[in-house]
């Protein structure tokens with residue numbers, strides 16, 4: 001099925017699910033309130049955002065230099081960097097690492113890239129065991145579904161759904177509350193960490209000058225994923241760089257406040273290849289640096305700003321469209337919410353994914369909340385413009401707009417009876433308007449007719 005058809009099908013079913021929409025809206029609004037309180041703690045939030053935007057702009061404009069600096073720093077310390085052009089490259093490299101280290105048990109902690117490259121499906125198709133260790137991702141993986149929100153993957157699931165699933169999977173009680181479920185999952189995962197041969201983690205930031213990998217999380221599972229493993233594989237995209245360790249105090253706080261309304265996330269780990277004096281860290285440290293279409297974005301003049309994203313998820317949480325039909329599974333793209341819609345279309349191909357830019361009210365709430373000042377709603381408009389410039393509109397769409405323009409520029413047509421205008425409107429937009437939406441009621445008299453009646457002829 002074409003991604004746009006799948007998107008329309010998913011969105012239509014989500015919009016019709018009132019319970020889901022109410023639950024998601026309630027939780028996201030709660031998160032939004034927490035974020036506002038945390039942001040009040042900044043003495044000058046605007047300045048912090050400007051600084052972060054500047055640092056990320058500097059990185060993006062000089063990405064070639066910073067990437068090479070990062071690689072050199074990692075290699076100097078005894079680690080390895082692998083450049084993966086696309087998902088297939090990254091998976092092939094992982095296969096090699098697994099083969100070479102004769103790994104049987106693999107654990108992974110939250111990394112959006114694992115979903116992007118289809119890591120779990122790939123390894124399982126080869127008979128390898130891989131265990132998700134982030135609570136939300138663990139639930140979504142067990143359900144065989146993709147995460148809903150980048151920071152809160154299972155936000156749309158209610159307790160009874162999760163209870164039923166975990167009762168079958170790990171024999172937890174059907175009446176267990178949230179605390180009991182967390183405790184059951186923790187017991188289940190504890191041995192998986194001890195037995196892991198390879199721990200795969202994502203990275204929140206890659207520090208260019210020192211070759212450190214910074215990971216921020218609330219459950220401690222990312223740190224445990226590589227604490228006992230022989231090999232630590234970091235799967236990170238090329239846009240995760242920051243210049244120096246000093247920049248982390250700004251980025252850790254901006255990320256925590258915007259993602260979850262915390263002043264600082266509970267566990268903040270700065271790691272890298274093992275030092276000579278270390279006795280208990282993984283003996284092998286490998287960073288897989290993934291491009292997977294990000295260079296397409298870098299090649300654009302304006303939209304490359306989207307590579308500054310620090311994946312806080314705030315733009316999704318405030319987006320009225322996202323609240324109504326959610327993230328990854330609906331949009332059929334790697335990313336979620338407004339940033340996923342901007343990046344997805346350019347990363348995966350504008351012709352096929354141009355619909356992502358249209359699923360927006362362009363209200364600008366996403367731009368207002370972004371900690372690195374990405375001009376999200378205008379990038380969506382730019383993508384729309386680009387799609388038209390490149391001739392990617394459907395013939396029917398072109399015809400509909402041509403007819404609409406002709407109609408709207410003709411005073412006689414505009415003053416025709418409402419019934420004729422309604423009929424024309426329905427004929428033009430019958431398929432695209434959607435089954436669940438009512439057509440707008442066209443006023444009996446046009447503005448021009450009302451004006452003439454009131455003011456006389458003009």
Ligand code: SF4
Nearest residue numbers: 309310312313315370
């Ligand atoms: S675009 Fe901005 S608000 Fe959205 S996830 Fe990225 S950093 Fe956060």
